[in-house]
Amino acid sequence: MRFALSPEQRDFAAALDELLAGADTPGVAREWAERRFEPGRKLWRELADLGVWGLLVPEEHGGADAEPADAVVALEACGYHAVPGPVVETTVVAPRLLGGDELARVAAGESMVTAAIPPEVPRALDADAADVVLRLDGTAVQRISSDMDSGGRMPSIDATRGLFPAAEHGEVLGAARPHAFALGVLGVSAQLLGAARRMLAMATEYASQRRQYGRAIGQYQAVKHLLADVTVSLTMARPLVDGAAVTLASGAAEPVVMRDISAAKVAATRAALLAARTSLQVHGAIGYTAEHDLGLWLTKVRALAGAWGTADAHRTRVLTAVRGEHAD
Amino acid sequence: MDLDIDPESAVFRDEVRAWLADNVPRQGLPSMDTAEGFAAHREWEARLAEERLSVVTWPVEYTGREASLLQWLLFEEEYYAAGAPGRVGQNGIFMLAPTLFAHGSTEQRDRILPAMARGEQVWAQAWSEPEAGSDIAALRSSAVRTEGGWLVSGQKTWSSRAAFADRAFGLFRSDPDSERHRGLTYLMIDLRADGVTVRPIPQLDGEPGFAELFFDEVFVPDEDVIGTPGDGWRVAMTTANNERGLSLRSPGRFLASADRLVRLWEACGEPAATASRVADAWIDTRAYQLYTYGTATRLADGEQLGPESSVNKLAWSSVDVALHETALDVLGADGELASPWVEGYLFSLAGPIYGGTDQIQRNTIAERVLGLPREERR
Numbered sequence: 001m002r003f004a005l006s007p008e009q010r011d012f013a014a015a016l017d018e019l020l021a022g023a024d025t026p027g028v029a030r031e032w033a034e035r036r037f038e039p040g041r042k043l044w045r046e047l048a049d050l051g052v053w054g055l056l057v058p059e060e061h062g063g064a065d066a067e068p069a070d071a072v073v074a075l076e077a078c079g080y081h082a083v084p085g086p087v088v089e090t091t092v093v094a095p096r097l098l099g100g101d102e103l104a105r106v107a108a109g110e111s112m113v114t115a116a117i118p119p120e121v122p123r124a125l126d127a128d129a130a131d132v133v134l135r136l137d138g139t140a141v142q143r144i145s146s147d148m149d150s151g152g153r154m155p156s157i158d159a160t161r162g163l164f165p166a167a168e169h170g171e172v173l174g175a176a177r178p179h180a181f182a183l184g185v186l187g188v189s190a191q192l193l194g195a196a197r198r199m200l201a202m203a204t205e206y207a208s209q210r211r212q213y214g215r216a217i218g219q220y221q222a223v224k225h226l227l228a229d230v231t232v233s234l235t236m237a238r239p240l241v242d243g244a245a246v247t248l249a250s251g252a253a254e255p256v257v258m259r260d261i262s263a264a265k266v267a268a269t270r271a272a273l274l275a276a277r278t279s280l281q282v283h284g285a286i287g288y289t290a291e292h293d294l295g296l297w298l299t300k301v302r303a304l305a306g307a308w309g310t311a312d313a314h315r316t317r318v319l320t321a322v323r324g325e326h327a328d
Numbered sequence: 329m330d331l332d333i334d335p336e337s338a339v340f341r342d343e344v345r346a347w348l349a350d351n352v353p354r355q356g357l358p359s360m361d362t363a364e365g366f367a368a369h370r371e372w373e374a375r376l377a378e379e380r381l382s383v384v385t386w387p388v389e390y391t392g393r394e395a396s397l398l399q400w401l402l403f404e405e406e407y408y409a410a411g412a413p414g415r416v417g418q419n420g421i422f423m424l425a426p427t428l429f430a431h432g433s434t435e436q437r438d439r440i441l442p443a444m445a446r447g448e449q450v451w452a453q454a455w456s457e458p459e460a461g462s463d464i465a466a467l468r469s470s471a472v473r474t475e476g477g478w479l480v481s482g483q484k485t486w487s488s489r490a491a492f493a494d495r496a497f498g499l500f501r502s503d504p505d506s507e508r509h510r511g512l513t514y515l516m517i518d519l520r521a522d523g524v525t526v527r528p529i530p531q532l533d534g535e536p537g538f539a540e541l542f543f544d545e546v547f548v549p550d551e552d553v554i555g556t557p558g559d560g561w562r563v564a565m566t567t568a569n570n571e572r573g574l575s576l577r578s579p580g581r582f583l584a585s586a587d588r589l590v591r592l593w594e595a596c597g598e599p600a601a602t603a604s605r606v607a608d609a610w611i612d613t614r615a616y617q618l619y620t621y622g623t624a625t626r627l628a629d630g631e632q633l634g635p636e637s638s639v640n641k642l643a644w645s646s647v648d649v650a651l652h653e654t655a656l657d658v659l660g661a662d663g664e665l666a667s668p669w670v671e672g673y674l675f676s677l678a679g680p681i682y683g684g685t686d687q688i689q690r691n692t693i694a695e696r697v698l699g700l701p702r703e704e705r706r
């Protein structure tokens with residue numbers, strides 16, 4: 001057993017971090033929220049150069065044929081830096097739904113893909129920006145019109161997320177490969193982890209700088225303990241997310257996959273919501289402004305908490321799977 | 329011990345209920361943090377005042393009804409159950425007015441209260457400064473003595489409603505050599521006066537719910553000082569206790585939200601997974617209502633509210649967050665879509681910050697209610 005990131009995965013994470021830290025991702029996200037996609041598209045092209053969109057695409061179509069754990073690394077980085085757009089859909093879902101030619105375009109960074117998977121994912125995220133809009137019912141994949149203008153957009157609490165009703169009838173593409181939904185849940189869990197880590201980092205930094213009553217607020221035990229609690233929650237969520245990626249790669253039976261994926265979403269959601277509340281609390285009023293970047297993450301995790309199945313729905317899945325194991 | 333409503337209060341409650349049923353705008357009003365919405369809310373305050381329903385506990389001469397605290401609580405329950413608009417005048421009504429009743433002059437009350445009750449003058453609070461948040465006594469904005477009044481300079485921030493409000497009240501350092509709680513003066517300032525700059529600050533929802541205020545030698549006449557110059561801290565404590573205590577957030581608002589949550593849960597097919605949290609939201613709200621009836625009884629008996637009002641504030645701020653988080657979870661994938669629940673959720677997140685943060689309230693409970701040794705701080 002070796003339950004840790006490989007040196008290559010750590011290098012990959014570092015390379016992503018370096019690129020994204022220098023890309024003013026909060027600025028890109030704010031532009032995206034105004035439905036000005038160009039800075040975001042540019043960032044997506046740069047991420048393509050690092051191989052993000054082709055991670056789960058087979059080698060013969062120009063991808064890396066990598067493991068879900070590699071996608072977790074990439075999507076956590078996207079979460080940490082608040083990269084806008086259908087990152088989960090393009091990275092981990094599209095490879096289960098599309099054929100070779102389309103996937104080659106995805107891997108090359110030429111195609112941004114979004115997908116609705118009713119009932120848990122009833123709407124397509126950022127269909128106005130995406131090149132390919134898909135809908136998955138059971139195993140049937142349909143391609144629906146992608147010329148959606150921003151007019152039909154339903155606004156989200158996360159201003160960067162534009163949601164579009166996914167029409168029921170489109171061009172039928174064929175059958176999906178297994179685990180499209182599970183991979184989406186895993187991806188969004190990784191995104192939540194990254195967002196949680198970022199909000200914790202912001203709050204920790206602020207707590208050591210902000211002074212009240214003659215001392216850094218981080219000197220007060222009340223503030224220390226809040227941040228320590230987030231650390232515990234986040235630390236315990238991460239192994240569930242990584243573990244779910246491993247289970248998925250192992251070819252385990254569907255109930256086992258869903259059990260582990262669902263557990264990951266529950267824990268990642270919990271950690272991210274706690275990080276959001278805590279980080280806001282530690283920042284005080286400044287964190288409540290639209291001008292401060294904290295809100296980009298705070299609203300995103302609230303949106304992701306309900307996306308791809310709520311924590312409660314996933315808790316039920318976990319129990320159903322575990323109960324089934326006992327019955328065997 | 330009983331929970332009976334006396335006949336007079338019941339008549340009052342029924343009148344309020346009937347009037348609200350006929351008059352609350354069906355479509356609601358646009359957000360009070362927009363120019364259009366602010367104006368609409370101002371008109372609504374005037375409507376309430378016409379019926380003497382804007383400030384029911386105030387004396388009759390100031391458009392009130394001299395209602396008891398219990399009657400006010402009933403009013404609030406009816407008000408929020410009817411889905412009536414938020415109170416744009418609430419900073420003045422619930423924070424400044426009690427201070428004027430306790431420390432103001434008759435001239436000040438006569439001049440200020442009627443216009444406040446009718447929404448003609450909407451007030452903003454100006455306590456916080458960039459370096460003085462929880463530690464309000466660190467404030468630096470100054471008032472310098474001049475002929476017939478004071479010249480105010482400095483910066484205040486996070487002032488709710490100030491983007492559109494008419495006037496502001498707060499503390500200013502009138503003795504430059506003073507420190508902490510001493511040498512502060514309680515002033516009322518015209519936000520349209522020369523030397524005032526208002527910079528609206530958009531909040532998480534994108535609307536400018538609060539603003540930064542810059543003062544550059546703004547003249548404030550002596551008639552707008554409340555209490556004695558230099559005695560501002562003591563004067564302000566009336567307001568602070570009111571904010572933490574009853575008046576800022578009466579149970580009515582949360583009872584109405586809890587009711588709506590139960591209805592939402594029902595409409596969403598009564599999902600078993602959220603049942604216990606929905607029930608808890610209702611139970612915690614009911615607890616707050618009953619606790620408040622107890623507080624009102626004690627106040628009616630002539631008791632004072634002390635540091636236990638920190639318990640009160642923690643109770644409502646946490647139930648409000650939990651209630652809205654539960655609603656979004658009940659809504660599932662639809663929870664992220666723009667809706668009153670999302671607005672309420674974002675607003676609930678501010679509750680543990682304004683009016684004294686959760687951490688400050690816990691310190692107060694530990695040190696002043698339980699009597700534990702004071703943590704080291706200035």
Ligand SMILES: Cc1cc2nc3c(=O)[nH]c(=O)nc-3n(C[C@H](O)[C@H](O)[C@H](O)COP(=O)(O)OP(=O)(O)OC[C@H]3O[C@@H](n4cnc5c(N)ncnc54)[C@H](O)[C@@H]3O)c2cc1C
Pocket residue numbers: 210211212213217220221222223281282283284285286288452453454455456460461462463485486487488489538678681682683684685686687688691705
């Ligand atoms: C929506 C909203 C509306 C507001 N409206 C107004 C208004 O109308 N007028 C006005 O004047 N102000 C207003 N405020 C400001 C509010 O009063 C302050 O935000 C509050 O006093 C906290 O100050 P701060 O934001 O500077 O946080 P800080 O005081 O910097 O606190 C940051 C963190 O440190 C913690 N902390 C600080 N000191 C201690 C300590 N001794 N022990 C333990 N923990 C500590 C806090 O709990 C918090 O978690 C508003 C704020 C919000 C969010």
